[in-house]
Amino acid sequence: MLKGWLVLRELLRGAAITGRHFFANMTFHTLKLFGIRAKRRGAVTIQYPEERKALSPRHRSLHRLRAREDGKPSCVACMLCVTVCPSECLSVEAAEDDDPEIQKTPARFVVDLNRCCFCGFCVEACPVDAIRMDTGEIRLAASTRAGLEISLDKR
Amino acid sequence: MSEVKMVGLTIDGRTVRAAEGTNVLQAAEQAGISIPHFCYHPAFEAEGNCRLCLVEIEGLPKLDLACSTVVREGMIVRTSTAPVLEARKDVLEFLLAEHPLDCPICDKAGECKLQDYYDRHGLFPGWFLEAKEKRQKKISIGKGLLLDRERCILCTRCVRYLRKVTGTGELGVFERGVRAEVGTYDDAPIDNNYSGNLVDICPVGAITDTDFRFKTRAWFLEKRPTVCPRCSRGCAVIVESVSGYPLEEGERRVFRIRAGENPAVNGYWICDFGRAGRRDIDEGRQERVIKSASPESELSWQKALADVMARIRSVPGPERAAKVAVILNSRMTREELTLAKRLFAEGLSLDKIFFADPKPGAADGFLLTEERVPNARGVLQAGFSPRLPDLDALAASVEVLLVFGSHLLDHFSEEAVSRALAKIPSKFLFSAHTGPLDRLAEIVFPLAVSAEKSGTYINIDGLRQSFGRAAEPAPGVVSEHEILGCLAAGLGLNVGEHDVR
Ligand code: SF4
Numbered sequence: 001m002l003k004g005w006l007v008l009r010e011l012l013r014g015a016a017i018t019g020r021h022f023f024a025n026m027t028f029h030t031l032k033l034f035g036i037r038a039k040r041r042g043a044v045t046i047q048y049p050e051e052r053k054a055l056s057p058r059h060r061s062l063h064r065l066r067a068r069e070d071g072k073p074s075c076v077a078c079m080l081c082v083t084v085c086p087s088e089c090l091s092v093e094a095a096e097d098d099d100p101e102i103q104k105t106p107a108r109f110v111v112d113l114n115r116c117c118f119c120g121f122c123v124e125a126c127p128v129d130a131i132r133m134d135t136g137e138i139r140l141a142a143s144t145r146a147g148l149e150i151s152l153d154k155r
Numbered sequence: 156m157s158e159v160k161m162v163g164l165t166i167d168g169r170t171v172r173a174a175e176g177t178n179v180l181q182a183a184e185q186a187g188i189s190i191p192h193f194c195y196h197p198a199f200e201a202e203g204n205c206r207l208c209l210v211e212i213e214g215l216p217k218l219d220l221a222c223s224t225v226v227r228e229g230m231i232v233r234t235s236t237a238p239v240l241e242a243r244k245d246v247l248e249f250l251l252a253e254h255p256l257d258c259p260i261c262d263k264a265g266e267c268k269l270q271d272y273y274d275r276h277g278l279f280p281g282w283f284l285e286a287k288e289k290r291q292k293k294i295s296i297g298k299g300l301l302l303d304r305e306r307c308i309l310c311t312r313c314v315r316y317l318r319k320v321t322g323t324g325e326l327g328v329f330e331r332g333v334r335a336e337v338g339t340y341d342d343a344p345i346d347n348n349y350s351g352n353l354v355d356i357c358p359v360g361a362i363t364d365t366d367f368r369f370k371t372r373a374w375f376l377e378k379r380p381t382v383c384p385r386c387s388r389g390c391a392v393i394v395e396s397v398s399g400y401p402l403e404e405g406e407r408r409v410f411r412i413r414a415g416e417n418p419a420v421n422g423y424w425i426c427d428f429g430r431a432g433r434r435d436i437d438e439g440r441q442e443r444v445i446k447s448a449s450p451e452s453e454l455s456w457q458k459a460l461a462d463v464m465a466r467i468r469s470v471p472g473p474e475r476a477a478k479v480a481v482i483l484n485s486r487m488t489r490e491e492l493t494l495a496k497r498l499f500a501e502g503l504s505l506d507k508i509f510f511a512d513p514k515p516g517a518a519d520g521f522l523l524t525e526e527r528v529p530n531a532r533g534v535l536q537a538g539f540s541p542r543l544p545d546l547d548a549l550a551a552s553v554e555v556l557l558v559f560g561s562h563l564l565d566h567f568s569e570e571a572v573s574r575a576l577a578k579i580p581s582k583f584l585f586s587a588h589t590g591p592l593d594r595l596a597e598i599v600f601p602l603a604v605s606a607e608k609s610g611t612y613i614n615i616d617g618l619r620q621s622f623g624r625a626a627e628p629a630p631g632v633v634s635e636h637e638i639l640g641c642l643a644a645g646l647g648l649n650v651g652e653h654d655v656r
Pocket residue numbers: 081084085086087088089090111115116117118119120121122123
């Protein structure tokens with residue numbers, strides 16, 4: 001009996017808190033709508049995905065390989081990112097470039113987003129600043145595992 | 156034997172005794188003090204051109220070269236005083252002033268002495284503003300070797316190696332001063348069977364091998380020693396492989412075979428033929444048990460071996476000598492051969508035990524021998540008298556044939572072998588590599604190659620050399636030792652598991 005009453009009391013308390021926030025927010029948003037300045041603002045809610053928030057300049061999103069001036073990838077397939085990656089999700093294979101000043105270029109550069117933890121270590125490790133995580137692409141989802149294995153050299 | 160005179164000296168406050176005539180660098184090394192050096196190599200005379208090995212010797216006004224100073228009684232050497240450290244730094248700075256710093260694309264990175272020494276003794280900021288000298292970066296100098304003149308530090312190890320060890324002298328230093336460079340004479344390429352050692356001794360990435368080029372990075376390699384199985388010299392080699400990341404999960408690849416050190420056999424060198432043995436480990440391998448009656452089905456070797464045992468058992472004991480035959484080879488380890496002896500000759504009392512080995516090649520007068528198998532002495536010691544089978548006689552009488560290895564084809568034509576095998580009701584092949592014999596056998600078993608086994612080989616001079624597993628075999632791949640042990644157990648024969656040597 002006592003227990004049942006206690007539960008009911010807590011439920012009502014919860015409903016009261018929700019209701020208080022709802023009406024307070026509605027009041028402040030309505031005031032703003034009519035151009036009346038109040039001391040407080042209503043809670044900020046973004047209608048994602050119709051509405052998007054700007055990403056911070058330091059954000060980390062999907063990787064990309066930067067290109068040289070002539071369009072070749074600037075990656076030299078040194079595999080330092082492969083070495084540093086704590087999730088072991090990078091796979092790079094090197095190929096020969098005919099230019100003796102370049103020599104080494106990636107034949108295959110795959111990042112497995114199934115495993116990537118977006119730590120950005122690969123970006124830090126790169127000696128030629130070839131890999132960056134600034135594409136702004138954060139909506140990364142696929143219906144197959146293979147769909148999240150992304151070839152950066154073929155984009 | 157002449158007495159070796161010992162002299163006593165002090166290095167870094169430690170009292171060291173070294174044989175007369177050794178240099179300070181060696182004496183320090185024997186005492187566990189390493190002095191950085193590029194040009195000195197224990198196999199040749201010191202040349203003293205890199206100047207990194209400078210040390211302080213009491214009584215001398217200036218720093219002196221450890222590699223070309225012979226030890227004297229009572230000498231006092233200091234290897235890490237402030238002037239020595241300063242000098243080392245300066246030498247490294249001179250070398251790096253002209254170095255391209257293309258470590259990201261250099262195959263030597265991770266095992267480069269210049270990198271290591273900069274890390275340990277340099278760590279100065281670069282303040283050389285002038286443009287670096289441009290040189291040729293990719294010159295083919297023969298036998299799949301590439302020379303990068305920007306990376307070369309002119310230690311002349313390669314030049315001295317080709318003069319003193321192979322005696323072929325294909326490389327020389329041309330021009331002088333800042334224009335000095337290593338090259339071949341009149342562009343006559345390097346052409347000897349020991350060229351791969353140049354890659355091992357070049358302290359930087361100036362000489363690299365196209366076979367290893369860009370395949371992986373040195374720090375991923377797992378390096379394990381073994382004995383080269385490609386001839387009866389039995390040189391010490393190091394098998395360098397990667398298993399798993401950054402390769403696919405479960406994938407294993409052997410990227411390189413390098414010379415190991417063994418003063419009793421090969422010193423510091425191996426031949427190019429042995430180095431190419433990398434391919435034997437990785438290419439054309441038998442991957443699973445294949446039963447010709449149902450080639451698609453997945454079968455474990457233990458299950459498949461039950462068929463072999465059933466066939467042997469179906470031949471009544473007294474008739475086995477005539478009707479069961481085995482063909483072995485001299486690549487099997489000493490332990491496996493003893494097991495084979497006890498199982499086939501003593502346990503099953505077989506008469507028909509044959510050997511089929513690769514055909515002998517030409518010896519080259521240095522390390523490579525004629526016999527292209529590692530354990531011919533082991534075969535004799537195990538009590539076998541190796542002989543080739545007579546195919547017609549085999550076909551006429553034998554009912555069950557076990558073949559280890561695929562070297563029958565080195566001695567008989569494929570046609571002759573298939574004709575003979577067609578007449579034998581049951582034949583089983585145990586082989587590491589795929590080949591034309593596969594389709595003739597009832598069951599094919601995937602065997603481990605010697606780098607995937609542990610055991611003992613006895614080399615051409617009768618030296619016993621035991622080795623451990625240098626690369627992990629793929630799942631399902633099995634050694635002769637396991638096959639023979641399992642056969643013996645299944646047939647109820649006591650082969651004394653514990654003293655098979
Ligand atoms: S962000 Fe981190 S986990 Fe993802 S690929 Fe780069 S190093 Fe690996």
